[in-house]
Amino acid sequence: MEKIIGALFDWDGVVADSGAAHEASWKELAKLNGLPLPEGFFKSTFGKRNLEIIMDILRWTPDPSEAQRLSDQKEEIYRAGIAKNGLPTIRGAVAFVRALKSAGIPRAVGSSTPRKNLEQALKALGMEGDFDALVTSEDVERGKPAPDVYIKAACRLGLDPRECAVFEDSLAGIVAAARAGAKKIALSTTNPKGFWEARENPEEKPDLAIPDFSDFSPENLRKIFAD
Incomplete structure (x- = not known):
């Protein structure tokens, strides 16, 4: 019997x-x-x-x-922007999520983004039915x-x-995945591959780093759990 696994996705990046x-x-907000x-x-x-960014990082x-x-x-500025200009996706991401769905692998989003942003983005991309669960900053x-x-x-x-793999682009997200006990797959969309390879702290070091989803399949994901 095939092992049950799940795929958890950060959203942005x-x-x-x-x-x-x-x-x-952010620039428009600061200007206004x-x-x-x-x-x-x-x-x-x-x-x-956002509250951490505004109060602790930017100290506004x-x-x-x-x-x-x-x-x-x-x-509100962000949602107006994507409503006007659309939203590009990471190469291969939509096809990979749908391949997981076809393979019967459960999928969820786990993101710091507000729910309104995520729901608008999913609708704009025609992806409303592609995830089994959404967890956002409000949750x-x-x-x-x-x-x-x-x-x-x-x-x-x-x-x-521990039955799930997390796909992340940020160091904070990889550490969150490690602390949850999940497998950690880093995308080099935000940080280059060398950044991930240089991590020495076990919490910060992904199990795998990939440039995008163009050459990644459900079979590749299953192999991570087989190792």
Whole structure:
């Protein structure tokens, strides 16, 4: 009998090639509110939730209410942008998700993105029926690198996280996957392959690093669990 496994996907930088749209929305938010935005800020935000970015990384405000207002405005700008300009995907991602579906492998999204963003993106891409479960920032108290989002995503598939592989592009996400007990597959969409190969901390080192999904199949995924 074939071993039951699940696939858990981060969204931004893994399925959706949304980095440019997110960066543009942060810049527009800063401009509208007269807030400073340091050069190269965007890389430090990968895998983090908005309130953490606004209060701890950018230090725009210590007030949670104001931080929430800014967060909501940022996401409104982002959604308006993708509604106008569309949303590209990571090479091979949509085909791979659908191949998993055809192979009977359960699939979930575990992302720091707000649910409204994810639902709009799925609709825009015609992917509403391609995942069995969605876990977003509203569903967990702690963001990545805490493992909560992947533990909950696995649970919603009826699986133990140890029966799942996580596809991630951020260091915080890979650590979250490790702490959940899942297999870790890093995409070199945000960080280059050499970055992942240089990781020495076991929590930060993926089981596999791939450039995208163009040469990755459900059979490749099963082999990771067979090793």
